[in-house]
Amino acid sequence: MFKKVTIHNDERGLLFRKGSYYKSLQPGTYRLSPFSDDHVEILNIMNAFHVKGKDLQLFMHDDILIKELDMIQVQDNEYVMHYEDGKFVGLLTAGRYAFWNVLKEHTYLRADIHNPELPNEIDPAIIPKLIGYYQTFDVASHESGALYYNHVMQKELAPGKYYFWKGPIGVSVKTVDLRQQQMDMTGQEMMTEDKVTLRLNFVCQYRILNALRALEIKSFEEQMYIRLQLVLREYVGTLKLDDLLKMKQEVTTYVLSRLNEKSLDYGVQFLSAGVKDIILPGEMKDILNTVLLAEKKAQANLITRREETASTRSLLNTAKLMDENQTLFRLKELEFLEKICEKIGTISFHGGGNLLEQLNSFVGDRNHSKN
Structure with a gap:
């Protein structure tokens, strides 16, 4: 009784005879003799071409199979971004890859990691999907950065966020604060x-x-x-x-x-x-304080002498005016009497004469004082 194998439209078959690859099988139904060593490996063409335990090189002699595969070789110094129908699906590291080109169009973006900075062609939207393969450095708005490859300065970096591949080149960034x-x-x-x-x-x-x-x-x-x-x-x-x-x-x-x-x-x-x-020093402070105190005392004495001189000059001018003016002298006497009355609670007079004459006798007659 034959062994029946069915291959659907989204599948391809790989026929192995006595353990070695023989040919590819298109969609359809196949019958295998139960007495043969034939074996069919069925692959889904929506996935990458991969046969467990088999190297890709074993299938390269099949021209029909090769026409349905998109082959790409990634070197040791490369990362390759893989796109299917324009959408990013993954990053490929060093090795050889094959993808079915029957239902999807495959495109690739190569990056030489000897140049660590991520290419401008990479859409920033896919960068989070590359976690583990890149590193980031930030330069704040008030800073300037310096880029180093293997401790050798390369260039100055303006404020911003920078992405670099993790690879054979050691990348570091030093920042300098530009604020005051x-x-x-x-x-x-x-x-x-x-x-x-x-x-x-x-x-x-x-x-x-x-x-x-x-x-x-x-x-x-x-x-x-x-x-x-x-x-x-x-x-x-x-x-x-x-x-x-x-x-x-x-x-x-x-x-x-x-x-x-x-x-x-x-x-x-x-x-x-x-x-x-x-x-x-403490000793110098004491000396300066002594000098300062002496200066202030001298200034105070000078001010006192100036005030005394001004007061004496004022009294002299007042005396001259009263000597020349009888009325002014009399007013000054009355002012003096008023001050006496303010200081004394009770005044007693004896003898004749009216009150004004007796008060006037305290200060004396002007003509008498002149004599």
């Missing part, structure tokens, strides 16, 4: 021209303009700090302590100009600088 930054120098000991040792707190604001240049400098921030330190030492060493305390703004102007002389070397622009604090 601040460098603080705290408690820096320095000596003035008159050999006074003090501690200085200084601040400097800067912005990186050339990210690649900044990345080329080892210990970038440390080198800028040392540069600032040297400039400050150089300038402070030419000033006496009194001059330094009076010339804080001049120090700032000088330091900023000297820093910007080297701004291109660092790839930065120095925007502003300033002295925050000048901290003196």
Whole structure:
């Protein structure tokens, strides 16, 4: 009794005779002798061509089968994006592949992973389907990035998201912050021209303009700090302590100009600088406080003497006016009597005369005082 094999329209058969591939079978019904070693492997043409345990090369002599297969070879340095009827279906790594071309059209996009950056032809919508084969790097809006292949700088990266293949080339991205930054120098000991040792707190604001240049400098921030330190030492060493305390703004102007002389070397622009604090030793503080106290006392004495002189001059002018004007003198007497009355609760008079005459006797007659 014959063994019946049915192959449907979406299938193809592979006839093996004595374990070796013989030929392909189109859709239809086939009868195999029960006494033969023939065997039929049925494949669905909607799937990739694959026979378990058999290498693709074993089928290459069958011209009829080859016409129905779309063959593609992927090299070791390649990834291939596979599309069926224009839709992405998968990524192919190194190897040889065959797909049935009977019902679907197959297209491919090759990518050489010796160039790690994903091709622009790849639709961003399919990138999530490539997980495991790529890596991403982000450069924020306030940053500039530098791209490295195997630790060798390639180019500068603008803000954005970047995708690179995982492959033989090591990819890394270093970012540099382009926003205004601040460098603080705290408690820096320095000596003035008159050999006074003090501690200085200084601040400097800067912005990186050339990210690649900044990345080329080892210990970038440390080198800028040392540069600032040297400039400050150089300038402070030419000033006496009194001059330094009076010339804080001049120090700032000088330091900023000297820093910007080297701004291109660092790839930065120095925007502003300033002295925050000048901290003196304890002994020097005591000396300065003593000097300041003496100065303030001298100023106070000078002001007191000026006020006394002005008061005496005012009294002299008043006396001259009263001497020349009888009415003014009389008004001054009455004003004086009024003040006496305000201070005294009860006044008792003895003897004759009216009240005004007796009060007037307290201050005396003007003519009598002249004599």
